[in-house]
Amino acid sequence: MGQKPITFIRQVVAICTYPNLLCDHTVPEDARQRAERILNNCGGKSIGAYTASQGIECIRQDVAKYIETRDGGIPSDPNNIFLSTGASDAIVTTLKLLVSGEGSSRTGVMIPIPQYPLYSAAIAELNAVQVNYYLDEDNCWALNIEELRRALSEARSHCHPKVLCTINPGNPTGQVQSRQVIEDVIRFAAEESLFLMADEVYQDNVYAEGCEFHSFKKVLFEMGPQYSNTVELASYHSVSKGYMGECGYRGGYMELINLDPDVRVQLIKLLSVRLCPPVSGQAVLGVITNPPQPGEPSYEKFIKEKKHVLNCLAERARLTEQVFSGIPGIHCNPVQGAMYSFPRIEIPPKAIEAAQTVGQTPDMFFCMKLLEETGICVVPGSGFGQREGTYHFRMTILPKTEKLKILLNRLKSFYQTFTEQYS
């Protein structure tokens, strides 16, 4: 999408790859220091060696410090940090640990609808039961506790709900959860003995004024020992999102709170089967959690590049919302965070009929027509789940602003033609 990699990240990883560059004085000193520290913590000082299954220790320490800083000093234990092959790997691994049973004792996993399809795919693969709770579109996709209660109570008739997943900021819905909602969710999980999985991979991607990212970990500990000593929580982060966007490196981590020590032993065993996460991805994570500090040679450039990416994304989030709000028949909540808009679209009855004749869902029909006629590729809402009778699509805000303007206007014209054609 044209987003340039952060120079400092790539410098450190390049040196780790080819340590001859440690002597290259065109590379800044702080990059060389970071690389040397990582290499000193690798077997044979090489990122080609296997690491511990849990990840390189000094990087887990960096992650823990990073979490402490993020959460205003609430302690984080490197032993609770597990590095992973992107967040997906960690999420699937957690589900593997939690899922069991057959028939009506099968594990129920509560997921938001709309959801990121990794969840539905992993739940299906593990033969668990998907328990949908609907986000409140009329309230900017907020999580509603009454809806959680409804979903849980209905699910208890046919499965054993044990896990509650939440995505904050939301994918594909882009909402940022308020501190109050997070507190309510934690209280609900505590009352109902649910394992909380908090997908927080978009924690750096918050754009809307008045919105702020609150980690589940922080809120949990602020609620006091009654909660922080009992609620089981997994939180996920990734190098693929934020300002770094280093998806190809497949780096990430999870922090596990209040995990039963016996379960931890099984987790380590499970992780050791796949040996270790890619070490270059671990190195990227190491840079992100131990970035240049004021006074270091790379600090200003790093901050400038980081701010540039995040400012551009914020601009595009506003632009997207603005254009969509101006199109009759389209309703789009503010893109408070993450990287997507998820507008609701009205689809005329004749288009719904036309979709049926070709065996497509109406939103898929719309998206295919859009692709065929404009070359714009968006993902139909049915891929994420949506309330019956409503139609959406997910569109990324990643294209450069000038390009995004063109895309949005082309989409606008197309939608107008489409609705006229099928009216």
Next chain:
Amino acid sequence: MGQKPITFIRQVVAICTYPNLLCDHTVPEDARQRAERILNNCGGKSIGAYTASQGIECIRQDVAKYIETRDGGIPSDPNNIFLSTGASDAIVTTLKLLVSGEGSSRTGVMIPIPQYPLYSAAIAELNAVQVNYYLDEDNCWALNIEELRRALSEARSHCHPKVLCTINPGNPTGQVQSRQVIEDVIRFAAEESLFLMADEVYQDNVYAEGCEFHSFKKVLFEMGPQYSNTVELASYHSVSKGYMGECGYRGGYMELINLDPDVRVQLIKLLSVRLCPPVSGQAVLGVITNPPQPGEPSYEKFIKEKKHVLNCLAERARLTEQVFSGIPGIHCNPVQGAMYSFPRIEIPPKAIEAAQTVGQTPDMFFCMKLLEETGICVVPGSGFGQREGTYHFRMTILPKTEKLKILLNRLKSFYQTFTEQYS
């Protein structure tokens, strides 16, 4: 273990990581060309972007060409190549596709004993049935077709055997299968309608005179269309072994032959859940399958480094066998290939009793004592499986020759003291 990375591999991956190095003329031109080609095949010319789930197309083409060259011109189709996160990921993914059923219809997976524990772990995780066939220790760990027949026939009473796994060169057993055995195994798989999984990650690690690596793919095609059009075969390779030893990059591939097109669709779906294999690992694989050619600036250095690693390993394989053969009570087959010796050791009855009192298997008891008293870490045979009443351990041949000599002699003295102590 002190094995130095191959310079050319790291140069190419460093340039892919930090493309400013494309202008660095201290890096050889062929490395820059390889990196540029890989980058041109990445989204936004960045290895930070997701790739296709199946892997970067130009690297799949390189892999296919590499296989063709290896197999004397037998064609390989890039569409049959799937890049993976190390070989382990590809092996587990294949098993996921093949395993189904409940009760006595559960899928049986035939694996050699001794085996690499990835297989037993994945089979357990997927709730399949492990069907053991024993390698013939008295015949240098050869695979015996009669034993395959026995194992299959016994398994049919309680499960549905569908998969036959083979590891060549063997891990932990180090044998290199003869062409004749491979042909027999393929014929057996064809007769019994078994899906063949050929773990060939040690294909570059063949040391013994008179031994040669024959790929299952090559033998299959040489047996003619009756076999090559029907037998379903998956073959695995990795960047973690061979002369490269780049385990930390988690790169690998599988080639799938005669896969049902409908199953292929499901495979792609399954792979897309985990997005893509780490791109730096894909790049390492790209270098290995498209190495410097005669006349290119890096050719001589590359060949020299490659030969050095393989010659050292061959020397250590011989040294290991030689020292172990001189120890009464230890029997060690020749290390024909791979990276391990797997000697059988006699354990005195009193040591077996002592092991029982501490709740350990006798080989684990031996290995723990060895570790405690000498600092040498070897893996007990019970971790890999062995015929009842026999005891083994796996020891890597990776340490530098001088160090390995010291280790082997220390192990020798320890074994003598151990047997005296418990006699």
